[in-house]
Amino acid sequence: MKPFKIYVNTSLTFCLLFMVITLSGCWDYKDINHRVLPVALGISTVDSQYEVFLKIPMTEENKINMKIFSAKGETISKAVDTISRNLESSVDLLHVKIILIERRTAEEGMKDIIAGFIRSRDVPNKALVAICDEDVKEFFSKTINGTNTYDFFEKNAGWDPEIALTRVWEVYRSIHSYTRDVAIPLIISGKSTAIEQVGSAVIRNGKMVEQISSDETLLFNAFKGESASGEVEVMNHATVMILSNTMLNKSKMKDKQPYIQSQINLKVVIMETRGDPSSKLIKKELNTSLTNRFNQMFSKIQKSEADILGLGQFFRNKITRKELKNWRSDYFSNLKMDIQFHIDIQNEGFLRTT
Numbered sequence: 001m002k003p004f005k006i007y008v009n010t011s012l013t014f015c016l017l018f019m020v021i022t023l024s025g026c027w028d029y030k031d032i033n034h035r036v037l038p039v040a041l042g043i044s045t046v047d048s049q050y051e052v053f054l055k056i057p058m059t060e061e062n063k064i065n066m067k068i069f070s071a072k073g074e075t076i077s078k079a080v081d082t083i084s085r086n087l088e089s090s091v092d093l094l095h096v097k098i099i100l101i102e103r104r105t106a107e108e109g110m111k112d113i114i115a116g117f118i119r120s121r122d123v124p125n126k127a128l129v130a131i132c133d134e135d136v137k138e139f140f141s142k143t144i145n146g147t148n149t150y151d152f153f154e155k156n157a158g159w160d161p162e163i164a165l166t167r168v169w170e171v172y173r174s175i176h177s178y179t180r181d182v183a184i185p186l187i188i189s190g191k192s193t194a195i196e197q198v199g200s201a202v203i204r205n206g207k208m209v210e211q212i213s214s215d216e217t218l219l220f221n222a223f224k225g226e227s228a229s230g231e232v233e234v235m236n237h238a239t240v241m242i243l244s245n246t247m248l249n250k251s252k253m254k255d256k257q258p259y260i261q262s263q264i265n266l267k268v269v270i271m272e273t274r275g276d277p278s279s280k281l282i283k284k285e286l287n288t289s290l291t292n293r294f295n296q297m298f299s300k301i302q303k304s305e306a307d308i309l310g311l312g313q314f315f316r317n318k319i320t321r322k323e324l325k326n327w328r329s330d331y332f333s334n335l336k337m338d339i340q341f342h343i344d345i346q347n348e349g350f351l352r353t354t
Helices: 010-022 076-085 103-108 111-120 136-142 168-175 214-224 279-303 311-315 327-334
Strands: 040-046 049-060 063-073 098-102 128-132 182-189 195-204 207-212 232-234 238-254 257-273 336-345
Touching: 040 103, 040 136, 049 076, 049 136, 063 076, 063 136, 076 111, 098 103, 098 136, 103 128, 103 195, 103 207, 111 168, 136 182, 168 182, 182 207, 182 214, 195 214, 207 214, 207 279, 214 238, 214 257, 214 279, 232 279, 238 279, 238 311, 257 279, 257 311, 257 327, 279 327, 279 336, 311 327
Parallel strands: 040 098, 098 128, 128 182, 257 336
Antiparallel strands: 040 049, 049 063, 182 195, 195 207, 232 238, 238 257
């Protein structure tokens, strides 16, 4: 019986050995016990420098306490590095849930801030963005206890349809879009509650240019397709609660004049009535109230040339790309809009029909 011979490919063997040698494992791995994970990031500008605030949960004596750390720097990254250098653990921003930007900074412009987040990828693109209508340091000092800053925006916790929800990637997209701007929630520290919402900041090209109320934000959310469920509307003869909403839009161009017709369908239930109103009267009052509110909001954003409703999206196939660059100034400011509300009352049984 002849001996069995194994022929080995020398080149293949060398390659396999080289691969094994170069496998160094996770050389840059840091244990989670050596990292701190901020849940909120605050930003303001002081003397051409950024002042950064981090809200970090720290474990002490078997309980978690919130602590605020701050530092200044020419860039946000430099300020974060300064905080990290003075801590026993490394700062990891990948778990930041909300970014608070001071109003004064937002009015000066947030282009560099948002671009930095997208470029560095240190902060998650899905982190929520809010504008703080007071000194950020004062806001954090008043809301230091608990994680309620994020819970305020969480749909399974404290979110309300009058609160805009805008994330880092949406702000970045709006900065580079010809036809879509954004609204960002405007908040302050509360007196009887931890946080109060005072409306929404209208952002155009990364800069705050206008403010809309909480009631107007509800209609902004409804137009975007966000659920308005749970919102209570009070009128002269009744109080209703919105159950659901849907949207229908039709657009056209006529002699270079943009027109759009929008219908918002609302299903509501009646909570209370005063006197003996008919269903027709309740629908009329609600329709009038919402229409006037929407027209007031639309007048604001049209004057500031900030298309937070994204109406330009409906005209992208009707206007050339060259003309689309001037959508806000040449078209949106002259757009004619017809808004209609269709009210469907779910519990008309005890109402008069006439």
